[in-house]
Amino acid sequence: MTTIAEALPMLGLRINAGPLEMRGITDGLLGPLADIVVAGIHDPDAMPFYVPWSIAPADGETGAWLGRAHQGRGIGAAMRQVLCAFAFDHLDATEVTSGAFTDNPAALGVSRKVGYHDNGRDRVERREGELAVVQKLALTPEELVRFGHPPGIDGLGNFRRSIGLVEA
Template sequence: MNPEAVFPPFGLRIEAGPMVLRPITDDVLPLLIDAALAGIHDPAFMPFTTPWTDASPEDLPMAVAQYHWGVRARWSPAAWSLELAVEWEGRIVGVQAFTTENYLVTRTGETGSWLRLADHGRGIGTRMRQAVCRFAFDHLDAARVTSAAFTDNPASLAVSRKTGYRPNGSTWHARRGRPAEMRRMVLRPEDLVRGEPITVEGAGPFRHFIGLEE
């Protein structure tokens, strides 16, 4: 029995021009760790609600590996997170995620991502978001996709606007000991700016795995 049969997310592959969203298998993890160690954001700024990038270079590799192993271990029909490595022109440069609870009822998931700092400003963040949203709407029957970013993270909020998300309120979080406002966004199928066409491998087994009828 191959790994894709045991864990169908390993069989997913989403291509959009020079970009591929691919499963984070154990052979991909070292490449992903290298991308994280290369830097994701200015150390003076924290874009994440969980400040995982504050880990030291010695601790970060294990933290990244344990997180992704934990995602697999915790997977259940009631709550799951599809985490895909972003490959751009043959190089692993980041992660694009789609996370949900009670998906069969809500048909809603939240996008989250990171991209190595050297690749910021090249339009890759928008392309990876468009690709995962197209996959959710066209292959997973999603009704809406949500996202969020701190108000002092204009790059992430710009990606949301370019993809077609609309404002959906705000929440407050503690960040490095200070309050920080999080802007909520929501995207519906009719508002999606679809971007590059995608081709998908492994959608059928993945649908069955999460409980969608074929």
């Protein structure tokens, strides 16, 4: 019988670094995740995201967020560092890019703590009729600031094959 991890290798991928575990969302996690979202990700009057995914249909770009109760404790920086290390060390990435509004110092601080450098600015419509400046950021393997626990990874082989990084 085929397991969900075999059918959808992203769901079999687990990245552990000390107390931090990142994995795909399964049915059993949907309820607790919904509770976190309902409790709030950002102030309803603000739009902290470069791509306003919290109020718009998904367009395929990735992003990260933490529920308010989990913000300001270093979890975001640890997540970013571990994911960048994973991309560089296991997915052959040569550069990781990001962006944050210039009036979102927390997001910019997380990126800079991990080693990102400024990579230009854009002016975008944050919400209808509201322009804001996005600070673009870039990171290379040499710039990555590694801290905390080195990541342990389960399901890497199947995941790499599923995205075409190794022969099937």
